[in-house]
Amino acid sequence: MVILTNEVLIFLTRSYNMQNKPKHFATGQYTPQQKETLRASGYPAASRETFKVPDKFSYANTALEKLPCNLCDGNSFEVIATRDRNPLPVTTVICRDCGLVAINPRHRADWYRHYYREEYRNQMARFKGLSRAAVYTPEYHFNKTVPRGRALLELMQPYIKSGLTVEVGSSAGGILYAFREGLGVSVLGIEPSPEEAAFARLRGIETIESLIEDLTVEVPKAENVLSFRSLNHMLDPRGFFLFANRHLELDGRLVLEVMHFLNVAKEYQYLPRAIQIDHVFMFTPQVLRQYAQAFGFEVIYEGTDRKGGHMYLVARKVRDEATGADEQRAETYGETMAAIRDIHSSAALFFLNHRVPQYANRHLYKTKSALKRVLKALGLYTARRK
Numbered sequence: 001m002v003i004l005t006n007e008v009l010i011f012l013t014r015s016y017n018m019q020n021k022p023k024h025f026a027t028g029q030y031t032p033q034q035k036e037t038l039r040a041s042g043y044p045a046a047s048r049e050t051f052k053v054p055d056k057f058s059y060a061n062t063a064l065e066k067l068p069c070n071l072c073d074g075n076s077f078e079v080i081a082t083r084d085r086n087p088l089p090v091t092t093v094i095c096r097d098c099g100l101v102a103i104n105p106r107h108r109a110d111w112y113r114h115y116y117r118e119e120y121r122n123q124m125a126r127f128k129g130l131s132r133a134a135v136y137t138p139e140y141h142f143n144k145t146v147p148r149g150r151a152l153l154e155l156m157q158p159y160i161k162s163g164l165t166v167e168v169g170s171s172a173g174g175i176l177y178a179f180r181e182g183l184g185v186s187v188l189g190i191e192p193s194p195e196e197a198a199f200a201r202l203r204g205i206e207t208i209e210s211l212i213e214d215l216t217v218e219v220p221k222a223e224n225v226l227s228f229r230s231l232n233h234m235l236d237p238r239g240f241f242l243f244a245n246r247h248l249e250l251d252g253r254l255v256l257e258v259m260h261f262l263n264v265a266k267e268y269q270y271l272p273r274a275i276q277i278d279h280v281f282m283f284t285p286q287v288l289r290q291y292a293q294a295f296g297f298e299v300i301y302e303g304t305d306r307k308g309g310h311m312y313l314v315a316r317k318v319r320d321e322a323t324g325a326d327e328q329r330a331e332t333y334g335e336t337m338a339a340i341r342d343i344h345s346s347a348a349l350f351f352l353n354h355r356v357p358q359y360a361n362r363h364l365y366k367t368k369s370a371l372k373r374v375l376k377a378l379g380l381y382t383a384r385r386k
């Protein structure tokens with residue numbers, strides 16, 4: 001009997017994942033002058049057309065920073081994982097005081113800026129098994145998020161107010177488009193990606209191109225502040241909650257959609273599956289509630305999507321002051337740790353249950369095409385006519 005030990009499977013998982021790692025090479029055409037120089041220095045003609053150079057993007061070249069807890073300012077952490085889903089070496093900790101899960105130490109803000117510009121979309125494409133990031137156009141995002149925005153609105157409409165609606169991390173404007181269409185309210189997006197902000201404006205969604213940390217434009221007070229699937233990416237959630245408190249009228253609504261950290265880890269029975277380098281902070285319903293309460297909000301609705309991978313929260317602003325975390329801390333840490341201990345986190349099982357089928361699906365099409373070519377060559381295949 002062949003016994004596949006955990007170690008062997010971890011090794012196989014890593015070897016497999018190596019193929020999905022950044023190539024670290026860029027190719028291109030030489031300029032006529034460069035070709036001339038190469039010809040003069042005796043380069044073979046075939047090598048004078050295109051070049052291949054190491055890509056500048058690297059995950060490992062910068063210093064990391066260690067920060068106090070973003071929610072409670074505490075400094076006592078427990079390491080819960082040392083790899084993310086890709087599997088990059090990422091240290092994930094839980095705060096012993098309030099239960100917030102975060103990557104810590106982490107890359108600095110300038111590294112993340114570089115990462116979002118150069119690598120983020122490519123990494124997402126590789127993770128999803130797409131051969132290139134080119135599918136992630138602003139139009140793709142817009143077309144994908146309009147129906148999602150409509151569904152979210154249907155779910156949350158009773159808790160949402162009529163009036164100016166501001167979205168932080170508004171991408172190509174799809175969510176705001178659906179909100180404007182459904183509620184007839186005026187909308188304003190804040191989005192750092194120039195291409196996505198420009199596309200949103202083309203669709204009539206007024207959008208400020210900026211990170212909220214760098215805002216130089218005055219944002220008027222709103223009745224709703226939305227953030228859908230953006231909070232995980234923010235380097236300072238505290239700053240976002242302060243922004244929401246400052247820019248909402250009293251009784252205004254904060255509307256969030258965030259990845260449900262524990263549900264994703266539970267579904268895959270593999271903790272690193274719920275961790276990704278671009279999700280600097282990871283949330284449980286308890287911690288998200290604590291954030292809202294600490295920054296002047298009262299939670300009025302909580303829910304999850306059908307699969308439970310994302311959670312929703314609507315909270316109303318009840319006071320102007322935003323004091324920080326309240327006292328109920330240790331309990332949340334204990335609950336979250338108990339849930340984490342219940343997750344098997346076997347790299348072997350994750351590999352067999354999720355990576356193998358994913359790999360198979362990805363290559364099914366290629367295999368079919370190759371088979372067709374062989375059959376055609378042998379004269380055994382004729383295209384079916386409609």
Ligand SMILES: [Zn+2]
Binds near residue numbers: 071096099
């Ligand atoms: Zn904390």
